[in-house]
Amino acid sequence: MFKKFILFLVLGVCCSLSLTAHLSSGPNHKQKAPKLTSAEIKDTKTRVKGTLESVKETYFVIQFFNNLQKEGDITEGNILLGQIKVKTDHSGKASFTAYLPQTAYGSYISATATRQRDGANKDSSEFSKNVKVH
Numbered sequence: 001m002f003k004k005f006i007l008f009l010v011l012g013v014c015c016s017l018s019l020t021a022h023l024s025s026g027p028n029h030k031q032k033a034p035k036l037t038s039a040e041i042k043d044t045k046t047r048v049k050g051t052l053e054s055v056k057e058t059y060f061v062i063q064f065f066n067n068l069q070k071e072g073d074i075t076e077g078n079i080l081l082g083q084i085k086v087k088t089d090h091s092g093k094a095s096f097t098a099y100l101p102q103t104a105y106g107s108y109i110s111a112t113a114t115r116q117r118d119g120a121n122k123d124s125s126e127f128s129k130n131v132k133v134h
Contacts, residue, residue: 028122028123028124028125029115029123031054031114031115031123031124031125032052032053032054032113032125033111033112033113033126033127033129034050034051034052034062034096034111034112034125034128035050035051035052035128035129036048036049036050036109036110036111036128036129036130037049037051037131038050038131038134039103039131039132039133039134040133040134041102041103041105041133041134042099044102045099045100045101045102046081046099046100046101046102046103046109046133047097047098047099047100048064048097048098048100048109048111048131049095049096049097049098050062050095050096050128050131051093051094051095052086052088052093052094052096052113053088053092053093054088054092054113054115055088055092055115056088056089056090056091056092057087057088057089057090058087058092058115058116059085059086059087059115059116060085060086060087060088060094060113060114060115060116061083061084061085061113061114061116061121062083062084062085062086062096062098062111062112062114063077063080063083063111063114064080064081064082064083064098064100064109064110064111065077065078065079065081065109065110065111065112065127066078066079066081066103066107066109067107067108067109067110067130068107068108070108070130076127077112077127081100081101081103081109082098082100082101084098085116103133104133105133105134106132106133107132107133108130108132108133109130109131109133110127110128110129110130110131111127111128112124112125112126112127112128
């Protein structure tokens with residue numbers, strides 16, 4: 001029994017260290033997806049509002065996609081609608097409003113956030129949850 005306990009202790013510590021290292025790094029420096037709060041047709045455009053929380057005082061490119069999936073699903077973008085550039089504030093937060101080409105009423109929009117470093121786009125997020133166009 002003592003040998004089993006030592007083996008468990010060694011394996012437990014190794015697994016714990018491995019898990020901690022994985023959670024603290026991760027692909028694309030764990031860039032968070034933007035949160036889309038609304039999408040509505042305004043005149044001949046689709047106005048999309050949202051927020052981003054990430055690295056403080058950093059520029060990001062937010063790309064917007066039209067999707068065929070229902071609201072709330074996380075999907076890959078079907079059609080690129082456009083992009084905007086935003087900068088996070090001293091606390092790492094940014095609010096944004098984008099005016100995109102008009103999409104169909106009842107369609108869905110998602111977005112990604114890509115951090116700009118050293119003059120290049122790096123560290124893209126996963127797709128945000130969809131928001132329905134009203």
